[in-house]
Amino acid sequence: MLNEAGLIRKAQSGNAEAFRRLVEKHSPVIWTVINRMTLDPASAEDYFQETIIRFWKGLPSFKGESKLSTWLYKIAYRICLDGIEAGKRKSREKSLDESLEEKGIEFESIDSSGEKIENDIAARDAIEKGLNKLNPEWRTMLILYYWKGLSMLEISDITGHPVNTVKVYMHRARAQLRNILKVNGFPQE
Amino acid sequence: MEQKKDNLLELIPAYRRGELTPARAHEVAKALADDTEFALESEREKIIVDTLSEIKESPPPRKLLARAVMQAAGENPPKHWLSIETLLIAIGVGVACAAVAQLLTSRINLPLASELLLSVAELAAGNALGFYVCIIMGIVIFLGVGAWLAVRSIR
Numbered sequence: 001m002l003n004e005a006g007l008i009r010k011a012q013s014g015n016a017e018a019f020r021r022l023v024e025k026h027s028p029v030i031w032t033v034i035n036r037m038t039l040d041p042a043s044a045e046d047y048f049q050e051t052i053i054r055f056w057k058g059l060p061s062f063k064g065e066s067k068l069s070t071w072l073y074k075i076a077y078r079i080c081l082d083g084i085e086a087g088k089r090k091s092r093e094k095s096l097d098e099s100l101e102e103k104g105i106e107f108e109s110i111d112s113s114g115e116k117i118e119n120d121i122a123a124r125d126a127i128e129k130g131l132n133k134l135n136p137e138w139r140t141m142l143i144l145y146y147w148k149g150l151s152m153l154e155i156s157d158i159t160g161h162p163v164n165t166v167k168v169y170m171h172r173a174r175a176q177l178r179n180i181l182k183v184n185g186f187p188q189e
Numbered sequence: 190m191e192q193k194k195d196n197l198l199e200l201i202p203a204y205r206r207g208e209l210t211p212a213r214a215h216e217v218a219k220a221l222a223d224d225t226e227f228a229l230e231s232e233r234e235k236i237i238v239d240t241l242s243e244i245k246e247s248p249p250p251r252k253l254l255a256r257a258v259m260q261a262a263g264e265n266p267p268k269h270w271l272s273i274e275t276l277l278i279a280i281g282v283g284v285a286c287a288a289v290a291q292l293l294t295s296r297i298n299l300p301l302a303s304e305l306l307l308s309v310a311e312l313a314a315g316n317a318l319g320f321y322v323c324i325i326m327g328i329v330i331f332l333g334v335g336a337w338l339a340v341r342s343i344r
Contacts, residue, residue: 016258016262019258019261019262020258020262023254023257023258023261024254027248027249027254028246028247028248028249029246030249031247031248031249032244032245032246032247035247036244045253048249048253048257049253049256049257049260052257052258052260052261053257053260053261055261056261056262057261120236123236123240124236124239124240127236127237127240127241128240131241142241143241143244145241146238146241146242147241147242147244171195174234174237177233177237178230178233178234178237181233181236181237182229182233186232186233186236187229187232187233
């Protein structure tokens with residue numbers, strides 16, 4: 001049974017079976033991150049496929065300086081971001097009004113249904129909805145940090161933003177989420 | 190003041206895990222006890238962190254996974270251009286080309302060349318030993334290729 005380093009070496013020399021095993025190992029996390037970032041199943045499939053193709057093509061240049069998972073997040077993140085940006089450009093071409101409205105929702109609005117959050121389950125549900133309203137970059141940073149336990153430095157490497165910028169974005173994202181809970185009366189005093 | 194609160198808020202997870210220094214822990218505990226809004230914010234922060242860290246992992250559909258792998262591996266496979274294989278192929282092609290060129294220009298006589306090689310081997314260790322030298326060299330080459338293939342398959 002080969003370890004990950006062995007599988008990487010085999011895949012680098014063109015072994016498709018080793019490549020398949022690496023993809024199988026990392027695909028659930030990559031798929032989850034892509035889905036969470038795009039929030040669109042159809043696009044997620046395209047981005048996932050593109051990520052796997054770039055993974056294969058880029059394997060010879062992978063030197064193991066970072067973890068394979070971090071490198072894969074980087075590829076997936078870049079593909080998703082490019083796709084989201086391209087989608088935004090397209091929609092801007094369609095209608096300037098629609099685009100401005102969308103931008104407002106993405107960066108500014110806070111989900112406040114006006115209903116009181118009675119318990120933790122409702123609060124988590126509100127967080128999930130609030131997450132989906134966040135800027136995709138901020139959302140992904142939070143997920144990588146809290147879900148996958150990546151360091152700020154790793155997230156900085158993946159996103160291409162300086163560590164301080166990552167901190168600021170994450171701080172703002174969390175403040176938005178806290179505000180969602182606050183306006184919905186959670187926790188009850 | 191707000192900035193200080195924000196900084197303390199970020200310490201809450203570590204505070205709950207008991208990872209803060211006594212001085213820091215005291216600072217957080219005091220803020221939690223004295224400042225109601227800070228305590229509420231810390232409750233909100235907790236539910237955010239809990240929700241995020243408990244995200245459920247979902248595997249991609251099997252068909253998508255298979256299609257993606259097939260499509261990727263169907264592309265030009267990644268190979269280092271400089272490897273033992275390419276080096277051996279290059280040497281082999283080079284030697285073959287040189288031999289063909291020599292043959293085409295009739296500079297070498299093939300039967301004569303083989304006879305010459307055999308006689309060189311025989312000369313190397315005398316008539317009786319020449320045969321054994323050839324056998325040993327063959328075994329060494331055979332074992333070498335075998336070992337190389339084994340190493341490759343393990344890698």
